[in-house]
Amino acid sequence: MxxxxxxxxxxxxxxxxxxxxxxxxxxxxxxxxxxxxxxxxxxxxxxxxxxxxxxxxxxxxxxxxxxxxxxxxxxxxxxxxxxxxxLIPADARGRARVIQWCLVALSTVEGPIQPLKLIDLGALGEPGEVRGALTGWTHRLLGNLNRRLEGRDWIGTDDFTIADLLLASVLRQLRHTDLMDGYPEVKAFYERAMARPxxxxxxxxxxxxxxxxxxxxx
CATH class of the missing domain: 3.40.30.10 (Glutaredoxin)
Structure with a gap:
């Protein structure tokens, strides 16, 4: 168990x-x-x-x-x-793609999003100029994700995998902001993931x- x-x-x-x-x-x-x-x-x-x-x-x-x-x-x-x-493909190439996108979610994408969330929670003191820098960084990454998601439902393969679960969990930290509003593919991806039973x-x-x-x- x-x-x-x-x-x-x-x-x-x-x-x-x-x-x-x-x-x-x-x-x-x-x-x-x-x-x-x-x-x-x-x-x-x-x-x-x-x-x-x-x-x-x-x-x-x-x-x-x-x-x-x-x-x-x-x-x-x-x-x-x-x-x-x-939640992972059976073939080696498919597994490699899913693991790649797991790491992207937890390093590349979450890099600016987590401290941005901590600032908004008041856990890092006064935000100062750092919030602006993190916001700009986040916009750049959301633009890249938006391009990747054009014409596809999920980030790594045609099926929902652990990579999608991790990426949606990272993006969820933005749910109380308007940062996803300018990225329709990202927002649709996020809403699909959050709607899963x-x-x-x-x-x-x-x-x-x-x-x-x-x-x-x-």
Whole structure:
């Protein structure tokens, strides 16, 4: 049985923003049986000795699979896809394309988006000039993605894969801004991903787990 180590309690300001959503979404998409082990972040459980023994950077989420404990959402999703044969092509070239776009989502695209989100959450102090630089960087990347998505539904292959899941999760950090408005292909891609039943189930399960307001985290 797979175990997802996720937030059992976290500050309400980040409800709906935590990365355990990505892994739970993948598990729901793949239809894999799993249990959730919730950790109380606000009570300091994620810095205690029990958690430190399994998490190299005291970060959630983690995935436990028959004694193997993995951190980092990209590594977790690639492992799940490879071992289940789901959300990844069977051929080597197709797998390479999907893994490429997983890395693009988590490095190239998320590079400016994550600090931009942290600024908007007030986690990095006063924004100053850096927000303008990050916004410009984000626009450049969204333009590139928009070009890539012309004439296609999904980023790596014709089918929805873990690369799409990760890219949509990264783009979701922009949902309270208007930054995607000028990029119709990106926005349509994002809306297709967010409409998937497995994502909607994930939000329901997440809200129940954290006692969060479902209407506010979507």
């Amino acid at each position: 797979l175990t997802l180590h996720a937030f059992g309690n976290v500050h309400p300001a980040v409800h709906g923003e935590t990365r355990d959503l990505r892994v739970q979404w993948a598990l729901e998409e793949m239809g894999l049986p799993y249990t959730v082990r919730g950790w109380d972040h606000t009570a300091g459980e994620t810095t205690g000795p029990e958690f430190s023994a399994i998490s190299p950077f005291n970060q959630l989420p983690l995935l436990e699979d028959d004694g193997l404990v993995l951190s980092e959402t990209g590594a977790i999703l690639i492992h799940l896809a490879e071992t289940s044969g789901r 497995a994502w909607q189930r994930t939000l329901d399960l997440y809200a129940e787990r954290l006692g969060a307001d479902r209407a506010k985290i979507g």
